[in-house]
Amino acid sequence: MNKTLEDFTFQDASEFIVKGIDAAVVINSETDSYRTLVKKGMFEDFIDETGSYKALTQKLWFHLKDDRETEVTEDYQVFIPRFGKFKGKYSRRLKLFKDGTPHSIQMTITPYEGDIYLMILYELDSSEYMKEFLTNEKVSTIQNTYLFSMYIDLFKDTTSSISITEISDDTMDAEIKYSQWRMMIVNMIWPDDQELFLERTDPEYLKKSLQPGRTSSFDCLMKNLEGKYIWVKLTFSRAETNNKEEDFRYVFMVQDINENSMQLMSTLKKYEELASKDTLTDIFNHGRIETEIHNAIEIVSRDERNVSLMMFDIDFFKMVNDNFGHAVGDVTLKHFAYLLKKYFEKKNAVIGRWGGEEFVAVCYDTNLETASMYAEEIRTKVEGEEFSVAGKITVSSGLTQIQKEDEFETAFDKMDKALYQAKSDGRNCVRFI
Numbered sequence: 001m002n003k004t005l006e007d008f009t010f011q012d013a014s015e016f017i018v019k020g021i022d023a024a025v026v027i028n029s030e031t032d033s034y035r036t037l038v039k040k041g042m043f044e045d046f047i048d049e050t051g052s053y054k055a056l057t058q059k060l061w062f063h064l065k066d067d068r069e070t071e072v073t074e075d076y077q078v079f080i081p082r083f084g085k086f087k088g089k090y091s092r093r094l095k096l097f098k099d100g101t102p103h104s105i106q107m108t109i110t111p112y113e114g115d116i117y118l119m120i121l122y123e124l125d126s127s128e129y130m131k132e133f134l135t136n137e138k139v140s141t142i143q144n145t146y147l148f149s150m151y152i153d154l155f156k157d158t159t160s161s162i163s164i165t166e167i168s169d170d171t172m173d174a175e176i177k178y179s180q181w182r183m184m185i186v187n188m189i190w191p192d193d194q195e196l197f198l199e200r201t202d203p204e205y206l207k208k209s210l211q212p213g214r215t216s217s218f219d220c221l222m223k224n225l226e227g228k229y230i231w232v233k234l235t236f237s238r239a240e241t242n243n244k245e246e247d248f249r250y251v252f253m254v255q256d257i258n259e260n261s262m263q264l265m266s267t268l269k270k271y272e273e274l275a276s277k278d279t280l281t282d283i284f285n286h287g288r289i290e291t292e293i294h295n296a297i298e299i300v301s302r303d304e305r306n307v308s309l310m311m312f313d314i315d316f317f318k319m320v321n322d323n324f325g326h327a328v329g330d331v332t333l334k335h336f337a338y339l340l341k342k343y344f345e346k347k348n349a350v351i352g353r354w355g356g357e358e359f360v361a362v363c364y365d366t367n368l369e370t371a372s373m374y375a376e377e378i379r380t381k382v383e384g385e386e387f388s389v390a391g392k393i394t395v396s397s398g399l400t401q402i403q404k405e406d407e408f409e410t411a412f413d414k415m416d417k418a419l420y421q422a423k424s425d426g427r428n429c430v431r432f433i
Contacts, residue, residue, distance in 0.1 A: 020122055021038065021120055021121075021122055022039070022040055022041050022042075022043050022105075022121055022122040022123050023036065023038065023039040023040070023043040023047055023119075023120070023121040023122075024036070024037040024038045024039075024118065024119070024120055024121075025037065025047065025056070025118075025119040025121075026112075026116065026117070026118055026119075027053050027056075027109075027116065027117040027118070027119055028053070028115055028116055029053055029085055029115045029117065030114070030115035031115075032052050032053050032054050033050065033051070033052065033053055034050065034051060034052075034053045034056055034119075035049070035050050036048065036049050036050070041123060042096070042098050042103060042123065043121065045098075046059070046096070046098070047059075060094055060096070060107070085115075086109055086111055086117060087111070088111065089108070089109070089110050089111070090108070090109045091106070091107065091108045091109070092107055093105070093106060093107075093124075094106075094107050094121075103123055104123070104124040105121055105122070105123055105124065106121070106122055106123075106124055107119065107120070107121050108120045147224065147225075147232065147254045147255070147256050148252075148253070148254040149161075149251065149252065149253045149254070150181075150251075150252050151249070151250075151251060151252075152178050152236075152249065152250040152251075152252055153178075153248070153249050154178060154203045154206065154207065154248035154249075154250070155247065155248050155249075157177050157178050157179055157203075158177060158178060159176050159177070159178050159181055178203070179203075182198075182201050185197075185201075186198060188222055188223040189220055189221070189222050189223075190220060190221035190222065190229055192221075193220035193221055193222075196218065196220060197220060197234070200216070200218050200234070200236075201234075201236075203248075206236060206238075206248070206250065207248055210236060210238040210250070211238065212238050212239065212240040212247075213238065213239075213240040214237075214238055215235060215236065215237040215238075216235070216236050217233050217234060217235040217236070218233070218234055219231060219232070219233050219234075219257065219261070220232065220234065222234075222254065224256075230256065230258035231256075231257050231258045231261035231262070232254050232255060232256060232257060232258070233254070233255040233257045234252075234253075234254055235252070235253045235254075235255065236250050236251075236252055237250060237251045237252075237253075238250050239251070276288035278337075278352070278353040280330055280333060280334060280353075281333055281334055281337035281353050282334075282337070283337050283340070283341060283351050283352055283353055283359075284350065284351065284352030284353070285352060285353060286352070286353065286354055286355055288352055289350070289351070289352025289353070289354065289360050289362070290408075292350045292352065292362045293309065293360070293362060293408060293411065293412065294408055296309070296362050296364070296402060297402055297406055297407065297408060297411055299364075300402045300403070300404055300406070301404055301406075304404060305364065305365060306364075306365055306366055306367045306401065307362065307363065307364050307365075307366065307401070307402045308363045308366045308367065308368055308370070308371035308399060308400065308401045308402070309360065309361070309362060309363070309399065309400050309401075309402065309411060309412075309415045310360065310361040310363065310371060310374070310375055310397055310398070310399050310415070311354065311358060311359070311360050311397065311398045311399075311415050311416065311418075311419045312336075312340070312358065312359045312360075312361070312375075312378070312395050312396070312397050313357060313358050313359075313395065313396050313397075313398075313419055313422075313423065314332070314333075314336060314357040314393055314394075314395055315393065315394045315395060315396055315423075315427040315428060316393075316427075317329070317332075317356070317357035317393075320332055320390045320393070324389050324390060328388075328389045328390055329390075331387075331388055331389065331390075332387050332388075332389075332390045332393065333353075333357065335385075335387050335388065336359070336382065336387075336393075336395070337351075337353065337359065339378070339381060339382060339385065340359060340361065340378070343374075343377070343378055343381065344361060344363075347363065347366075347374070348363070348364040348365050348366070349361050349362060349363040349364065349366070350362045350364075360415075361374075367401060368399065368400070368401040368432055371399050371401065371432070372399060372430060372432055375397040375399055375430040376430050378395070378397070379394070379395055379397060379428065379429070379430055382394060382395045383395075383428065394427060394428035395428070396419060396422040396423050396427045396428060396429060396430075397418075397419065397422060397429075397430040397431070398415050398416065398417070398418030398419025398420070398421065398422055398431055398432070398433075399415065399418055399430065399431070399432035399433075400414035400415045400418055400432060400433050414433045415433075417433055418431045418432050418433045419431070421433075
């Protein structure tokens with residue numbers, strides 16, 4: 001039976017509202033507990049009869065936006081105890097997922113008395129939600145590169161309007177002092193970057209370094225909500241005010257730059273390798289292997305590790321070029337470099353082309369006796385190898401072990417003299433000093 005406006009009573013309105021409620025929960029924030037009064041639909045499996053209010057808070061709006069089963073990493077959960085306490089009525093939209101499908105939920109919290117709250121939840125119409133969802137997705141494509149933002153007042157040592165984009169599109173007015181927040185967040189920064197973070201977030205540094213309207217930023221590795229370290233850009237922007245002496249208000253943002261940073265580092269690595277490689281043999285070039293010898297000398301001086309140097313010279317290589325041409329000579333050099341690379345690939349060694357037909361190996365954690373064995377095995381391998389067009393070739397080797405007092409010139413000179421001795425002794429042999 002249809003009622004007229006005059007027929008409706010407050011009792012009718014109350015019954016209508018109660019029928020539309022999908023879940024009602026009474027909460028005690030002081031004892032961290034809740035009890036469910038009613039639940040239906042998706043909430044039958046989503047909310048327990050009783051449980052921890054903190055756990056319910058995380059379940060409702062401290063999960064990753066696209067997967068409610070994935071919990072936020074423990075470091076970010078420092079915000080939970082400071083969130084979920086209310087002085088007045090509070091209402092917000094939630095996005096929950098069930099079996100991968102998003103559901104739009106309206107939540108209203110009403111303080112009853114003291115630390116007792118009543119939470120009401122009901123699901124919104126799915127067709128209306130999808131329109132809103134598609135619109136929001138277009139907007140958030142840009143916004144979601146910002147993982148975190150908040151407002152800071154250094155004079156009062158306060159934070160406000162905290163927004164963790166991956167958790168929620170809403171801001172949180174959690175009562176966290178800036179000084180407290182800073183010492184909590186440092187644990188989420190990569191250990192090597194923590195000193196830089198503490199320096200650049202220091203209140204005195206910000207006051208001295210940033211004039212009103214100016215922005216400062218730096219890059220570092222920081223944990224995301226899943227606990228994985230990613231590259232981020234941390235930005236502080238000081239608000240423009242007339243009171244420059246006492247007004248130190250800032251907007252702080254964390255921007256996800258991981259994908260771009262990884263692409264940049266990959267590109268830089270590619271060009272670094274190109275700059276370090278010998279274009280013919282695809283092993284390290286003269287400059288890079290010389291740097292490796294310098295590094296090895298420093299390691300021996302500092303750590304007293306065993307490091308040996310080897311120089312290989314293809315015997316009578318000029319005859320290969322003269323008899324078969326430089327193209328065959330290049331093929332022979334590439335073949336020889338390949339043999340060196342294969343031999344040393346599972347050993348702690350670095351190889352490079354010194355120039356022409358001379359090659360150098362820097363062998364870490366290798367004494368002279370072991371290095372001599374390596375060189376002899378290589379000599380035997382080369383002697384038994386059939387090289388395309390050039391046929392059979394041999395190699396002479398000069399070795400030395402770096403001493404603690406060695407400098408580059410003395411270490412290289414010993415290796416070079418040992419090679420000269422091998423060539424003087426008839427070639428196709430190994431000598432060491």
